[in-house]
Amino acid sequence: MQTKxxxxxxxxxxALILSQQLCQLCGKGPALEExxxxxxxxxxxxxxxxxxxxxxxxxxxxxxDEDKLAYHRDAHDFKNCLLxxxxxxxxxxxxxxxxxxxxWHYFLIVGLTRSSDVRISAxxxxxxxxxxxxxxxxxxxxxRLGDGTDVSHAKTQAAVNDLWMYSGEVFAYDAxxxxxxxxxxxxxxxxxxAQWLAHVAEIFAExxxxxPPADAWxxxxxxxxRHSEHLGYILAEMQFLQRAYPGATW
Amino acid sequence: MTTASETVAPAKAGVHAEQIWAWLAEISxxxxxxxxxVDLGIVRDVQMAADGACTVTITxxxxxxxxxxxxxxxxxxxxQAHGLQDVRLQNQLSPAWTTDWxxxxxxxxxxxxxxxxxxxxxxxxxxxxxxAAVSRRAQPRLxxxxxxxxxxxxxxxxxxGSTPCKALYKCLDCRxxxxxxxxx
Numbered sequence: 001m002q003t004k005x006x007x008x009x010x011x012x013x014x015a016l017i018l019s020q021q022l023c024q025l026c027g028k029g030p031a032l033e034e035x036x037x038x039x040x041x042x043x044x045x046x047x048x049x050x051x052x053x054x055x056x057x058x059x060x061x062x063x064x065d066e067d068k069l070a071y072h073r074d075a076h077d078f079k080n081c082l083l084x085x086x087x088x089x090x091x092x093x094x095x096x097x098x099x100x101x102x103x104w105h106y107f108l109i110v111g112l113t114r115s116s117d118v119r120i121s122a123x124x125x126x127x128x129x130x131x132x133x134x135x136x137x138x139x140x141x142x143x144r145l146g147d148g149t150d151v152s153h154a155k156t157q158a159a160v161n162d163l164w165m166y167s168g169e170v171f172a173y174d175a176x177x178x179x180x181x182x183x184x185x186x187x188x189x190x191x192x193x194a195q196w197l198a199h200v201a202e203i204f205a206e207x208x209x210x211x212p213p214a215d216a217w218x219x220x221x222x223x224x225x226r227h228s229e230h231l232g233y234i235l236a237e238m239q240f241l242q243r244a245y246p247g248a249t250w
Numbered sequence: 251m252t253t254a255s256e257t258v259a260p261a262k263a264g265v266h267a268e269q270i271w272a273w274l275a276e277i278s279x280x281x282x283x284x285x286x287x288v289d290l291g292i293v294r295d296v297q298m299a300a301d302g303a304c305t306v307t308i309t310x311x312x313x314x315x316x317x318x319x320x321x322x323x324x325x326x327x328x329x330q331a332h333g334l335q336d337v338r339l340q341n342q343l344s345p346a347w348t349t350d351w352x353x354x355x356x357x358x359x360x361x362x363x364x365x366x367x368x369x370x371x372x373x374x375x376x377x378x379x380x381x382a383a384v385s386r387r388a389q390p391r392l393x394x395x396x397x398x399x400x401x402x403x404x405x406x407x408x409x410x411g412s413t414p415c416k417a418l419y420k421c422l423d424c425r426x427x428x429x430x431x432x433x434x
Binding site: 032033036037040041043044045046047048050051118121122123125126127128129130133136137 | 310312313314315316343344345346347348407408409410411412413414418432434
């Protein structure tokens with residue numbers, strides 16, 4: 001049971017940390033339409049986070065609800081992949097991070113709709129249309145940035161080169177992931193990776209971007225709670241209120 | 251304030267589910283007040299137990315829709331105001347809400363309010379799995395009619411609008427910008 005709780009926390013933590021990062025751009029988007037889009041995507045991800053945490057908390061049975069899981073855990077207890085805690089940077093950095101995540105998330109959620117766990121498949125079914133829309137949007141943006149001006153192309157290619165080493169962690173399965181695959185809860189890594197690579201290659205070709213080698217060395221550790229220095233700052237802001245005023249409610 | 255001439259009899263056990271549906275149909279969506287939560291397809295089921303407990307099953311439009319808590323509170327308050335003591339809310343995720351569940355009346359009300367209703371039936375979920383759903387080359391070409399002048403010469407200006415369920419469009423004939431309730 002603890003294994004499934006860990007798996008659910010990873011799903012929730014990925015969505016929450018990316019949501020929090022996107023929220024930082026609220027009111028600061030490069031254009032009004034982008035500002036609205038980023039915050040709406042953040043809202044979808046936050047809603048999905050609540051569904052994952054709610055289930056994790058129930059399974060764990062230790063009295064931790066979604067708020068406790070979000071606000072009362074330290075950095076080493078978070079299991080999000082390192083990609084999601086990378087800084088917003090310039091808009092190419094933000095969108096490449098989003099595209100890498102959305103492409104994985106879409107194929108993962110499709111796989112989870114067939115999960116042997118009916119609660120997980122229901123959450124995946126609920127999320128699928130949202131993540132489909134996210135991926136369409138971020139793929140579209142990558143093409144517009146990559147096949148745009150010389151400056152936007154250069155910045156997008158630089159973002160791809162910088163973030164590529166964080167794109168492989170989602171496919172690096174450990175004992176938790178493998179146990180979920182064995183139980184029919186989660187889709188296998190090899191299938192997801194093949195779908196992800198094919199989709200990224202298709203979008204990059206249209207975006208005139210060069211795809212780094214698929215067998216490049218990849219960062220890892222986030223899933224096991226070993227994070228970069230960025231996560232602490234993200235949590236410091238996100239958790240401030242509950243740290244300063246524990247148990248505060250509306 | 252209750253007076254001797256109070257004529258509204260408190261509803262108790264024995265209230266029919268149809269009556270509950272009618273009461274629920276009077277509750278407006280907090281974001282789009284012209285449309286009721288029943289028109290929107292949020293209410294999935296109403297069950298009256300023999301002991302008078304009323305269970306209302308609702309489904310969220312979007313996972314993060316902030317209106318859901320407001321809607322849940324509105325349902326509880328409205329039914330209690332009609333005399334039901336024991337109101338229980340149940341959240342149902344599957345089958346996932348789709349704009350296909352929006353009533354024709356609801357779509358007409360949206361249009362009258364200046365929001366273009368969903369332009370087509372949502373494709374079967376299984377159709378999304380082919381990968382065509384996310385391919386840029388297979389993006390659906392929608393004909394969205396302007397809710398102001400009816401022209402179909404419109405174009406999208408933003409994939410998201412004031413809420414997750416809407417996108418922004420503009421009419422190329424009457425030049426009005428408008429909200430479009432996305433197919434979902």
